[in-house]
Amino acid sequence: MNLKQLAEHLGLSQTTVSRALNGYPEVREATRKRVQDAAREFNYAPNVRAKGLATGRAMSIGHVIPVSKKHEIVNPVFADFITGSSEVYSKAGYDLVISLVEDGDQEQRYRELHAKGNVDGLIVHGPMRVDSRIEFLAELGMPFVVHGRASDIGSDYAWIDMNNRRAFHRAATLLIELGHRRIGLINGIEAMDFAYRRRQGYAGALEDCGIPCDPDLLFAGEMTENLGFCAMRDMLLLDDPPTAVLTSSIIIALGVRHAMDDAGLVLGRDVSLVSHDDDLSYLRNRADVPVFTATRSPVREHGATAAEMLIRMIENPGQPPEHVLLEADLILGRSTGPAPRPG
Amino acid sequence: MNLKQLAEHLGLSQTTVSRALNGYPEVREATRKRVQDAAREFNYAPNVRAKGLATGRAMSIGHVIPVSKKHEIVNPVFADFITGSSEVYSKAGYDLVISLVEDGDQEQRYRELHAKGNVDGLIVHGPMRVDSRIEFLAELGMPFVVHGRASDIGSDYAWIDMNNRRAFHRAATLLIELGHRRIGLINGIEAMDFAYRRRQGYAGALEDCGIPCDPDLLFAGEMTENLGFCAMRDMLLLDDPPTAVLTSSIIIALGVRHAMDDAGLVLGRDVSLVSHDDDLSYLRNRADVPVFTATRSPVREHGATAAEMLIRMIENPGQPPEHVLLEADLILGRSTGPAPRPG
DNA sequence: ACTGTTTTCCAAAGCGCTTTGATAGCCGCA
DNA sequence: TGCGGCTATCAAAGCGCTTTGGAAAACAGT
Numbered sequence A, B: 001m002n003l004k005q006l007a008e009h010l011g012l013s014q015t016t017v018s019r020a021l022n023g024y025p026e027v028r029e030a031t032r033k034r035v036q037d038a039a040r041e042f043n044y045a046p047n048v049r050a051k052g053l054a055t056g057r058a059m060s061i062g063h064v065i066p067v068s069k070k071h072e073i074v075n076p077v078f079a080d081f082i083t084g085s086s087e088v089y090s091k092a093g094y095d096l097v098i099s100l101v102e103d104g105d106q107e108q109r110y111r112e113l114h115a116k117g118n119v120d121g122l123i124v125h126g127p128m129r130v131d132s133r134i135e136f137l138a139e140l141g142m143p144f145v146v147h148g149r150a151s152d153i154g155s156d157y158a159w160i161d162m163n164n165r166r167a168f169h170r171a172a173t174l175l176i177e178l179g180h181r182r183i184g185l186i187n188g189i190e191a192m193d194f195a196y197r198r199r200q201g202y203a204g205a206l207e208d209c210g211i212p213c214d215p216d217l218l219f220a221g222e223m224t225e226n227l228g229f230c231a232m233r234d235m236l237l238l239d240d241p242p243t244a245v246l247t248s249s250i251i252i253a254l255g256v257r258h259a260m261d262d263a264g265l266v267l268g269r270d271v272s273l274v275s276h277d278d279d280l281s282y283l284r285n286r287a288d289v290p291v292f293t294a295t296r297s298p299v300r301e302h303g304a305t306a307a308e309m310l311i312r313m314i315e316n317p318g319q320p321p322e323h324v325l326l327e328a329d330l331i332l333g334r335s336t337g338p339a340p341r342p343g
Numbered sequence C: 001a002c003t004g005t006t007t008t009c010c011a012a013a014g015c016g017c018t019t020t021g022a023t024a025g026c027c028g029c030a
Numbered sequence D: 001t002g003c004g005g006c007t008a009t010c011a012a013a014g015c016g017c018t019t020t021g022g023a024a025a026a027c028a029g030t
Helices: A003-010 A014-022 A029-041 A048-055 A077-092 A106-116 A132-140 A164-177 A193-208 A225-236 A250-262 A299-315 B003-010 B014-021 B029-041 B048-055 B077-092 B106-116 B132-140 B164-177 B193-208 B225-236 B250-262 B299-315
Strands: A060-067 A095-102 A121-124 A144-147 A158-162 A183-187 A218-220 A244-247 A272-277 A293-296 A323-326 A329-331 B060-067 B095-102 B121-124 B144-147 B158-162 B183-187 B218-220 B244-247 B272-277 B293-296 B323-326 B329-331
Touching (some): A003 A029, A048 B048, A060 A299, A077 A299, A095 B077, A106 A132, A121 A132, A158 A164, A158 A299, A164 A183, A164 A193, A164 A272, A164 A329, A183 A193, A183 A225, A193 A218, A218 A225, A225 A244, A225 A250, A244 A250, A250 A272, A250 B250, B003 B014, B060 B106, B095 B106, B106 B132, B121 B132, B121 B299, B144 B299, B164 B193, B164 B244, B164 B272, B164 B329, B183 B225, B250 B272, B299 B323
Parallel strands (some): A060 A095, A060 A121, A121 A144, A144 A158, A158 A323, A183 A244, B060 B095, B158 B323, B183 B244, B244 B272
């Protein structure tokens, strides 16, 4: 059933039917009602491509997710982020199209998405510390919101980010206040902006307290359970092992706990742990007293906010780009305790 | 830059330019070359909505992902599944649109996707044991492939599934052969078809060996780390605790290990564990000798295969629906061992 | 030179919608 | 009665592409 058929059936013109359905005022209420009823009866929904052609709007939004071919890893954060966005989109009538793109052909794919015109705007995931995509997109003139930031960008652009540096500064400070001096960091890949900032926060807290930064306690990599396990295992073999660690994701924290269990150590007593917690739905760390002490920032909410920002940009072009910086909550759980007395 | 402009620039008609770019034979090779060069020079890419309108094809595929509002959980399997599909789609020129839909308005959303015409086909995730969506979609006449199966469906439909029943039958049999008699099961929600079949496989293996099925050892729920933890903790408190458990996902298995560590027990010695392993990228269980003994079936490959099936259905309508049943590998890891001697 | 093929290109219709500009019909007011 | 100003509706153009049905040009065969 299409507009033409519906109009014929009603004995009206396409114009009137279209207007009735789209809420324009120049149609009598009785007529509008009649049209709406018929539309419902025949399950009429306007063809989205035709509508897009006519209006110049695609009514869909693209999420561009980088996939490193080498690691074949999709950051599990995306699933929750998208869940957050999705609800906002469907309320506003947008579709969500996902584009996994490999390291190499990033710019080509952006250009393509733009030229093909199948999205009205983009969400950019996983910005690197230095990320050419952003300048490129800005030149392309398509609205976009970055989840995270890139550090060295000349132009202004819209982003939503967590205050990674402060979160890790606070977490490290907490550990220091508990008496810890040997504090490890198991981070994401530090070419990624978020991981770099977390590292800075960690290093800054140590520096503020005059604690030297020991490279033997620094690890970075894809945030898998295995990374946490290996890093912790290696650190425990050191002559002077850490009494506390900071981890960049709950998945890493699970690996850390695993290594500690293997070594017969108890989390929160022998070694303290503070993790960042994206509040992923299947890795909830939300008991009355959570298992892990954590800096928590629900990524699902980031997704919803980013979606709202982007829709605003699309629907009111010409506004200056918005920036949202969210603070993480520091949640006390059972994985932290005072530093054990040496010996 | 659009077709018209490109054609004018080249001094050709739109027809010829269109044909040149789409590989039709009735255009001179020299002309084609000239057109292609110009297209590249101006970054011309045909507007996908206009193309869709003209051809009646959307060149995009929808993934419908059920979200239970109650649990607010997105199964992490989807991320990897989609990664597998995505590559196939982009090679074949399709876009991927994602539709998270809540329990209630399933059918409405399918109908909408169909009427709006923004997808050529659908992948249906998370089928329930009894799932009205499938009959509904079949009536709608839109090509679709189900990831998993529903049990009681009259009509024939395309699906790709793992042999859940056999996998869990084999896993349970392995444990029985190792001397275990008290074997727990921590499963997904058993209204879901895959979980129901796993339960059947487990129960069948016990029955084959004349071992009674103890309801105290049966758990089912959203497959989170917490489910594994709580279930195992509870089972360890039983008068006659299990010496082995089967889990439906590695995330559950992590929770089980956690509970065991808390109880001071060693995996593979005190209690054996076999998990199903979807081979998720950030929870790899792939050491030389894997941590967990597991039934492994890489969900990313399921995604790719499903995508290929669906594209075949779209491009050759009228063929009978394909079915793919994959066997899981049984991988021996360090989490299994002979049943401990009683006492 | 004349016809029949083949090659190469083109004009125009059509996909399903929105939107502009026009047209009736009706009201009130002089 | 006639005219301006509304209201409710419509016809038609246009969005950017594909594709049908020609037609001109080039070529081949007699």
